[in-house]
Amino acid sequence: MKMMTRLQGPVLGGISMAFLAMNTIFWSIPLFAVAFLKLITPGRKARGAYNTVLNNIALNWIACNNFGLRHTRTINWDVEGTDGLDPNGWYLVLCNHQSWVDIPVLQKVFHRRIPFLKFFLKKELIWVPILGLDWWALDFPFMKRYSKAFLEKNPHLRGKDLEITKRACEKFKNTPISIMNFAEGTRFTPEKHQAQRSPYANLLRPKAGGTSFVLSAMGNQISHILNVTIVYPDCEDKSFWAFLCGRVTHVVVRVETIPVTDDLLGNYMEDDEFREGFQRWISDLWTQKDLCIEKILTRANARYPFVSK
Numbered sequence: 388m389k390m391m392t393r394l395q396g397p398v399l400g401g402i403s404m405a406f407l408a409m410n411t412i413f414w415s416i417p418l419f420a421v422a423f424l425k426l427i428t429p430g431r432k433a434r435g436a437y438n439t440v441l442n443n444i445a446l447n448w449i450a451c452n453n454f455g456l457r458h459t460r461t462i463n464w465d466v467e468g469t470d471g472l473d474p475n476g477w478y479l480v481l482c483n484h485q486s487w488v489d490i491p492v493l494q495k496v497f498h499r500r501i502p503f504l505k506f507f508l509k510k511e512l513i514w515v516p517i518l519g520l521d522w523w524a525l526d527f528p529f530m531k532r533y534s535k536a537f538l539e540k541n542p543h544l545r546g547k548d549l550e551i552t553k554r555a556c557e558k559f560k561n562t563p564i565s566i567m568n569f570a571e572g573t574r575f576t577p578e579k580h581q582a583q584r585s586p587y588a589n590l591l592r593p594k595a596g597g598t599s600f601v602l603s604a605m606g607n608q609i610s611h612i613l614n615v616t617i618v619y620p621d622c623e624d625k626s627f628w629a630f631l632c633g634r635v636t637h638v639v640v641r642v643e644t645i646p647v648t649d650d651l652l653g654n655y656m657e658d659d660e661f662r663e664g665f666q667r668w669i670s671d672l673w674t675q676k677d678l679c680i681e682k683i684l685t686r687a688n689a690r691y692p693f694v695s696k
Contacts, residue, residue: 399459400632406455407631414448415517422524431561438526438562442503445525449494449503456495460633464495468642472500475563477608479601479647480504482615483590483676484569487627488635489617493567496640501613502563507555507597528555556604566609570598570669587677589684595666599655602647612651614643614672616679620687639683 418441425437456462472478478501482489493504503525510529513519522529559566570593573579585592602609619625621637629635651668653661 396632400628403455403459403631406459407452410448410451410455411517411521414444414451415521418444418448418521418524435561441525442562445503446499449498452491453495453498456491461636463637465637465639466496466642467640468644469496469500471644472497472613474499474501476501476610477563477605478502478565478611478613479598479605479609480565480567480613480615481570481598481672482567483575483617483680484571484573485575485617485619486625486630488619488625488630489569491630492617492638492640493615496642497565501565504565504567505559506567507569526555526558553600553604556601559605560608565613566601566605568598568601570594570673572597587673589680590673590677593669593673595662595669596655598669599651599653599662599665602651603653603655607647609647612645612647614645614676616641616676616683618680618683618687620684637687639687641679641683 421437421440421444425434425441428434428437480493480497480501482493490506497504505525505527506522507528507530508522510531513523513529556566571591572594573591575589575591579591583592618639619635619637620639622629622635624634651665653665655662655665
């Protein structure tokens with residue numbers, strides 16, 4: 388395995404992709420089998436037991452991915468804030484979003500520190516070969532996002548995506564879970580940043596509605612929010628292929644644990660005062676996140692003069 392860490396470029400990328408594909412297929416077989424048994428088994432209690440088995444299969448899947456990651460490339464991991472987390476706790480994870488690389492980074496950092504991460508996914512992703520069915524079997528919530536132009540023509544569908552969020556969260560009330568939410572709603576690009584006229588130097592505007600609905604739907608079960616900031620300070624290309632090829636060599640992760648207080652729980656759709664307050668809260672959180680990224684990049688520039696924002 389030590390020889391693998393010396394490989395770079397498309398050769399390493401091809402080997403890494405093959406390993407991930409084989410590992411995914413290997414663990415998908417028992418995952419699909421258990422999901423089928425869950426589907427045909429009556430009774431909520433029995434299905435709950437199957438959920439535990441499915442989550443354990445997923446954790447082993449991630450463990451193997453992490454093993455391959457650790458032995459095929461050299462990455463300098465700079466992680467702070469993960470001490471004291473509970474693998475049997477209930478968390479809402481908020482994170483900035485730059486590329487698909489964010490997902491294996493989060494899975495590596497939080498593996499067995501908190502419950503298995505479940506992401507909100509675009510409905511179209513259910514058609515991704517094998518992975519789409521894996522996500523379905525693991526009860527990942529699939530979201531139908533409507534454009535502003537579409538909603539103007541179909542105003543009766545306003546708030547429909549938030550209703551789906553609430554229904555999806557109902558499934559998670561009996562098993563400890565970590566719900567992952569990329570609050571920006573999409574990956575950061577300079578073009579999107581400019582189009583939004585974002586007030587943040589390194590982030591897109593966060594969307595408050597989905598975050599609020601998760602907190603309200605889960606009631607008092609989610610006790611903490613994990614505010615996660617990911618920075619890749621030594622590379623301009625943050626694509627998943629660049630990651631597989633070994634060109635992402637430095638990952639900085641900062642985790643802030645925030646207790647869920649009563650002022651974060653309310654009716655986002657109907658209570659104007661609560662909605663405005665929640666929007667201010669998440670905007671302030673993003674302002675602090677933006678400052679955190681600036682500090683990390685400033686420090687990184689001292690080590691990596693070629694760092695480009």
